[in-house]
Amino acid sequence: MQTQATVTDTSRYPLSRKQRELAKREALILDTAQNILHEQGYSSLTMDRIAEAIEYSKGTIYNHFPNKEDMVCSLCCRNIKNLIDIFTRAAEYEGTSRERFSAMGIGYSLYHQINPLDAQNIQIIKINSIREKISLEKLSEIESLEQRITEIANRVVQEAIQCGDLPKEVSDITDSIVFGYWSMLYGSLLLEQSDIPLENLGFNPGVKTLWLNCQKFMDGYNWLPHSPDIGSESLFNKISSDLYSNEVDMLNKRNK
Amino acid sequence: MQTQATVTDTSRYPLSRKQRELAKREALILDTAQNILHEQGYSSLTMDRIAEAIEYSKGTIYNHFPNKEDMVCSLCCRNIKNLIDIFTRAAEYEGTSRERFSAMGIGYSLYHQINPLDAQNIQIIKINSIREKISLEKLSEIESLEQRITEIANRVVQEAIQCGDLPKEVSDITDSIVFGYWSMLYGSLLLEQSDIPLENLGFNPGVKTLWLNCQKFMDGYNWLPHSPDIGSESLFNKISSDLYSNEVDMLNKRNK
DNA sequence: GCAATAATATGACGAAGCGTCAAAAAATGT
DNA sequence: ACATTTTTTGACGCTTCGTCATATTATTGC
The missing domain is CATH 1.10.357 (Tetracycline Repressor; domain 2)
Structure with missing residues (x-):
């Protein structure tokens, strides 16, 4: 089953390795998005471009965010x-x-x-x-x-x-x-x-x-x-x- | 040659029949766009939909406006x-x-x-x-x-x-x-x-x-x-x- | 250590929209 | 009536989105 990756768990317990990795990748995606916005503007912000930049596939991004x-x-x-x-x-x-x-x-x-x-x-x-x-x-x-x-x-x-x-x-x-x-x-x-x-x-x-x-x-x-x-x-x-x-x-x- | 239809001529001279028809159609396009916006919202406002509604082809709309x-x-x-x-x-x-x-x-x-x-x-x-x-x-x-x-x-x-x-x-x-x-x-x-x-x-x-x-x-x-x-x-x-x-x-x- | 199972990642694909342009149709001129 | 210009058309190429069957990787049970 395909489940939504999530790092919004606000509990105080320390995050598992998995969760940490997930959070890290989410940050990477957002960083990259911000970079693209900065350098090329909103109309150039596409999911494919982000995917290419972070060297993950588009589907993975969609595991973090339901849409752009x-x-x-x-x-x-x-x-x-x-x-x-x-x-x-x-x-x-x-x-x-x-x-x-x-x-x-x-x-x-x-x-x-x-x-x-x-x-x-x-x-x-x-x-x-x-x-x-x-x-x-x-x-x-x-x-x-x-x-x-x-x-x-x-x-x-x-x-x-x-x-x-x-x-x-x-x-x-x-x-x-x-x-x-x-x-x-x-x-x-x-x-x-x-x-x-x-x-x-x-x-x-x-x-x-x-x-x-x-x-x-x-x-x-x-x-x-x-x-x-x-x-x-x-x-x-x-x-x-x-x-x-x-x-x-x-x-x-x-x-x- | 393909030239841009225009009705922004602000001269005081009366408009020719052609210009009047052009102006009328431009108004029709805008009316239709407004209708669609009203009834279906911005994400449903597409050039194809407008074209269909006004019973002209998409190309004709693009003779009036360079883009959406x-x-x-x-x-x-x-x-x-x-x-x-x-x-x-x-x-x-x-x-x-x-x-x-x-x-x-x-x-x-x-x-x-x-x-x-x-x-x-x-x-x-x-x-x-x-x-x-x-x-x-x-x-x-x-x-x-x-x-x-x-x-x-x-x-x-x-x-x-x-x-x-x-x-x-x-x-x-x-x-x-x-x-x-x-x-x-x-x-x-x-x-x-x-x-x-x-x-x-x-x-x-x-x-x-x-x-x-x-x-x-x-x-x-x-x-x-x-x-x-x-x-x-x-x-x-x-x-x-x-x-x-x-x-x-x-x-x-x-x-x- | 290995097979079975679950979780995750992938990218080809369908759908939708934009804007173009060669060709068709209509209008105009001669 | 024919030639020329103007206008219209919609199929087409391109881009992007978001999906999902399949492949890959991780985890569990034994």
Whole structure:
């Protein structure tokens, strides 16, 4: 009988040799997929090409993933963990609640600038006609990972209310605040997507614009302390260097 | 010689019989494509199916569109005109500058709720791997249509500055304001996309959430008059019934 | 150590879709 | 009425997906 290879066993028991090998191969497949995406783009990502690259047959890949879309979703799951890490760091940042929330925006923006591929993959798996091919298990996996992120953000909002940085009245719409913030981050991300010519749309895009809009969004909710009329950039720089110096370096290096 | 059928001639001269027939058939193709999308979804949208439905051969379709993606983009171009109409109506709304800007948000949101297909198509043509197949002409067509929308929004922002509803200091970042606003609209739209289970993410989504966030965004920019602490919904209802009663009816009818 | 059995890997194959192009059909010009 | 240009057609080649009978490898029982 042909059974589905699986490494999603989350039990604490040590994996058997077999399971380890399976996990290793799964990682190999995902690595290879990412490479191809990186070097040749999504339209060149075919199961045959992956099979050739990893020196296993196509059937073996299909023992790991029910289809191509599911595989891309797995890639997203793997990579979104980096984003969780960034959000966690932001939530633990030593500063006001507002600075911590701001840090999340910077982190999100930085992360996707460094890894535009991830943004593209996320974009792809959000398309309904793609989505319907992804297994329910994988869908709920990515969903719960995203949930972890929104929970982290939500906690900061609640802390802000508790310590009086945000008015008590918003206690029952903390979700909305997170949703709005995320919408703006996500929307900006997609609108800024590499190949869409925003300049011609009359926009002056970039991280700084997003930063400003995020600040104004928080101002609107009366999140104290308010952003200064001028010079909120110094806060931006402070947070960037405090929390994301590695990421900023990486970005600078790449742009050279 | 095989030449490309074209009806994009924008000259004012009356079209010849031939051109009219061509335009008619192009519309037929797009209508049919939209039908198939509506009834069977994007994965069932194939050139062969369209050909069969319109009772022309596939080759004839390829005389109108260089490929499938270009055709979907054409569909977007055709439909985005409705959005321009909505934005125009919003810009001409008799009310404060802030109300007009708000009206744009409501209109955008309503429009995509009524036509979720359009939102999906827009989402699709924003994917790089799709985009690279679309002809440059079509890309610049949709770009300039989108530009018309942002221009309309931008004009309202400028009027707001002129009449003192927005502080003079933002004069040179009107683009950013429009960009932020649009990001939030667009981001919310995509995050709310039909099949993504937001409830489980802890969100309480919907038009009202978006409305609130838009209001807070404007508050953040100090766009006068500020939204009231409670009861900004009455303004929402007023604008909806003043400007979009047709659209609201349509939506109610459909949900019945 | 070996046969029997179970698990896994393979790649040829069918199905489906895209886009092409030589040939057929229709329209136009003379 | 015939020649020439334009348009339409659908069979065809190509690519990709995902399957599955068969081959290979691993495991178990004795």
